[in-house]
Amino acid sequence: MDNYGGGRGALNFFITPIRIVIASEMYGGRALIYNPLTYAGLAGLGFASARRRSGPLFFTAAVLYSGWYLTVQNARLLLPAAMLLAPAAADRLVPMMRRSHLVGVAATLALAVPMLLAPVVGLVRAGRYVSNPSTYLDRETEHHADIRWANTHLDPARARLASVFGDVAYFTIPAIGVEPLHQFELAAADLTPHDRFLAACRRQRITHLFAAQGEFDDVGSQLRVVYENPASRLGDVHFFRPAPSEATVIFEIH
Amino acid sequence: MPWPELGRHERLALELTAGLGLTALLLSIALVAGWFAAATPGLIAIAIGGAGLLPRPRHRAAVPPAAEPPWTARITALIFICAAVACAGALAPVTDHDALSYVLPIARHIADAGALRVWSDQAPSMWPQGNQVLLAFVMKMGGDRLGALSAIEWLVAVGAISALARRVSERPEHVPVAIALAIAAPVAAFQVAAAKEDMLLLAATAAALFCLAGPRTAGEAAAAGLFAGIAAGVKYPGLGVALAVLAWIALADRGQRSRHAVIAARRARRSTAASFAS
Numbered sequence: 001m002d003n004y005g006g007g008r009g010a011l012n013f014f015i016t017p018i019r020i021v022i023a024s025e026m027y028g029g030r031a032l033i034y035n036p037l038t039y040a041g042l043a044g045l046g047f048a049s050a051r052r053r054s055g056p057l058f059f060t061a062a063v064l065y066s067g068w069y070l071t072v073q074n075a076r077l078l079l080p081a082a083m084l085l086a087p088a089a090a091d092r093l094v095p096m097m098r099r100s101h102l103v104g105v106a107a108t109l110a111l112a113v114p115m116l117l118a119p120v121v122g123l124v125r126a127g128r129y130v131s132n133p134s135t136y137l138d139r140e141t142e143h144h145a146d147i148r149w150a151n152t153h154l155d156p157a158r159a160r161l162a163s164v165f166g167d168v169a170y171f172t173i174p175a176i177g178v179e180p181l182h183q184f185e186l187a188a189a190d191l192t193p194h195d196r197f198l199a200a201c202r203r204q205r206i207t208h209l210f211a212a213q214g215e216f217d218d219v220g221s222q223l224r225v226v227y228e229n230p231a232s233r234l235g236d237v238h239f240f241r242p243a244p245s246e247a248t249v250i251f252e253i254h
Numbered sequence: 255m256p257w258p259e260l261g262r263h264e265r266l267a268l269e270l271t272a273g274l275g276l277t278a279l280l281l282s283i284a285l286v287a288g289w290f291a292a293a294t295p296g297l298i299a300i301a302i303g304g305a306g307l308l309p310r311p312r313h314r315a316a317v318p319p320a321a322e323p324p325w326t327a328r329i330t331a332l333i334f335i336c337a338a339v340a341c342a343g344a345l346a347p348v349t350d351h352d353a354l355s356y357v358l359p360i361a362r363h364i365a366d367a368g369a370l371r372v373w374s375d376q377a378p379s380m381w382p383q384g385n386q387v388l389l390a391f392v393m394k395m396g397g398d399r400l401g402a403l404s405a406i407e408w409l410v411a412v413g414a415i416s417a418l419a420r421r422v423s424e425r426p427e428h429v430p431v432a433i434a435l436a437i438a439a440p441v442a443a444f445q446v447a448a449a450k451e452d453m454l455l456l457a458a459t460a461a462a463l464f465c466l467a468g469p470r471t472a473g474e475a476a477a478a479g480l481f482a483g484i485a486a487g488v489k490y491p492g493l494g495v496a497l498a499v500l501a502w503i504a505l506a507d508r509g510q511r512s513r514h515a516v517i518a519a520r521r522a523r524r525s526t527a528a529s530f531a532s
Contacts (some may be wrong), residue, residue: 035439053422055506056466060459060498067494076441077491079452080459083415083436090432091424111431115333115438118340118446125343125447140349167354169362176375182356185374236349239444 004028005073013069020075027075031239034075034082037110040092041085050088057084121239139243140235142167146210146248149227150175154208161250162186162201163210176206194219201253213247223251255477257468260417263334267413268464271457274407275484278384279525281391282370282487290368293391322426329430330416337412337437343447344405347398350448357450358400361389382526384488385451401447404454408446411457412437418464451489458485459495466499472517475503479518483525496522 006012006019006026017039024030044050045058064081097104129136137144147170150161156173166177180188190200194216201209209216209223213230216223227250235243257265277297284293348358356378363373364386372380379386385407389400412433419432445452462481465474482499485492503518 031440031444033439034441035435038435049424053424053467056498056502057418057422057463059502060463060466060495063498063501064491064494067491076445076452079439079441079445080456080485080491080495082439083456083460084463086415086436087419087422087428087432089435090419090428093435094425094428094431111434111438113438114440114443115336115434117440118437118443119336119342121443122340122343122446125349126345129346136346137349140346141354142351166356167351169348169354169358177355179355182377183375184377236351 008069016069016073017065020078024075027073029075032074032076034079035086035111035114037093037107038082038085038089041088041090043092044088050091054088057087061085124239137170138233138235141170142234142236143210143229143232143248144170144235146227146229146232146250147171149229150208150210150250153227159207160205161208161210162204162206164212164215165210175210176204195222198222198253207253209251209253211249211251213249216251222254224254226250226252255473257417259420261420263413264417264420267410267457268417268461270406270410271414271454271461271484272480274388274410274454275384275458275481275487275525277391278387278484278487281387282384285364285368285370285387288369290394294395326427326430330433333430333433333437334412337409340443340446341402341405341409344399344401346401346447348401348447348449350444350450353400353449357386358389361386361393361400364390365393381490382487382492384484385454389449400449404445404449404452405447407453407457408442411453411460414457414460414464418460418467421464422467455485455489455492455495458482458488458492462495462499466502470506475518476521478503479521480525482518483522486522487526496526 004027006016006023012019020027020033021036024033027033041054044054051058061081061084064084065078068077068081093107097107125140128140132139138148143165151170151172154161154173160174160176161171162176162178163171164178166179166182168175168177176183176185178186178191180186180191185204186197186200189196191197198209198219208226213228229248231245232248233243233245237244257268260268280297280300281290281293284290284296289296348354350357356376360373360376360379360383363376363379364370364383370383370387385403388403392400392403415436416429416433419429419436420426423429423432441452458481462478462485465478465481468474478499482492482496486496500519500522
């Protein structure tokens with residue numbers, strides 16, 4: 001299905017909710033996880049009153065989790081299921097927070113810190129944009145300087161660009177991301193070896209190729225470099241840390 | 255629908271969830287029929303006609319705010335303030351990788367073609383396109399801050415979650431904790447201005463389950479079906495919501511299960527159909 005998740009065995013079905021928290025990188029990363037305190041809602045299954053009140057919520061969460069488990073195991077897609085456990089979790093947590101001062105402080109912190117993350121992210125994004133709107137996309141998206149070059153130097157009537165990077169929205173020239181899950185003009189089997197890939201590109205009237213430096217060295221004789229960027233910025237990879245960069249190149253396909 | 259236990263903002267959130275879903279449905283019908291160019295006057299006419307013809311809801315809160323501990327209302331207000339401030343990020347253009355990989359390109363295809371199709375350079379266009387249809391409409395109207403749509407959907411989702419929590423929580427003072435548990439997470443923080451479908455799916459899921467957790471009436475079943483259909487029309491995991499809602503009505507409402515299940519199924523089918531019409 002894709003590269004997310006840790007398998008689909010019977011035992012894994014039950015331990016995956018824990019693995020999402022302790023090995024989040026397998027499920028799309030920390031930025032995509034929901035609040036694990038919602039798991040406290042599962043304790044409600046042991047109380048008749050909670051089962052009566054939240055029965056449809058437990059049932060729907062189970063259906064959503066099962067569907068998720070059998071398809072794309074990206075933690076972000078479990079947000080609706082986690083949300084459905086939240087009322088039952090609150091019913092279990094609030095009495096515990098009242099009984100124990102320590103639990104109360106810990107739970108309050110565990111809720112307040114991620115609650116403040118949303119406004120902080122919103123304000124930081126807005127601040128970064130307002131500080132210099134004209135360079136915002138260069139700073140905050142992937143490879144935007146390269147995309148700008150392609151948009152201003154390639155003829156949209158003649159050129160069609162294949163990008164090995166997925167995000168193609170800001171191309172104004174015809175462009176296609178070659179990730180197999182994102183298109184069906186090029187089959188997964190067409191992507192390697194590179195000879196076959198270039199033949200498939202020609203078949204689809206793709207004239208240019210946007211890739212990482214060195215990725216297509218083995219078929220260099222069939223390509224002509226038209227643009228190089230030794231430090232193309234990956235602006236959305238980290239939000240609070242400095243953006244990494246990579247060397248990129250745009251080829252014309254002979 | 256008489257939902258007297260809800261606050262004004264929660265009722266508004268449920269109405270806006272239905273409004274966004276039905277707008278996506280109407281736009282999808284216009285796209286399938288080739289009338290996308292005429293969608294704006296059509297929507298304006300429907301909005302004006304609906305506002306004029308529909309009876310005003312006689313909403314009175316059955317539980318006066320004074321019945322709740324004052325700190326509950328204060329914490330709920332703080333949560334909503336946090337949610338509203340998070341929308342500031344929608345001032346900036348969209349930067350989310352997934353949105354730039356397929357959400358916005360599909361919306362651009364819809365806006366340019368004025369039609370719903372499966373595009374060979376965008377395989378995810380085979381999935382429901384409810385949110386992309388809304389984005390395409392914004393693009394067609396000249397809007398370029400597409401994260402504003404998901405920011406609105408985020409606020410609507412918070413309101414719908416609040417309604418759900420108010421209906422199913424043991425005590426009113428548990429409601430703000432339930433809302434915080436549902437939304438206080440990195441995934442929510444980074445999705446607010448991402449222009450993706452997740453926030454509308456969240457709102458529709460909360461709204462569907464709000465109806466399902468209420469009194470077992472034909473009206474609640476129909477509303478649950480409508481919201482479940484919206485969920486299914488927005489993103490493919492929403493199909494699980496629709497299946498669960500129908501299964502729960504069929505299994506749990508033993509007295510009137512066939513009638514209520516049929517009502518819910520019809521509503522779900524209507525609110526989903528056009529998103530799959532391509």
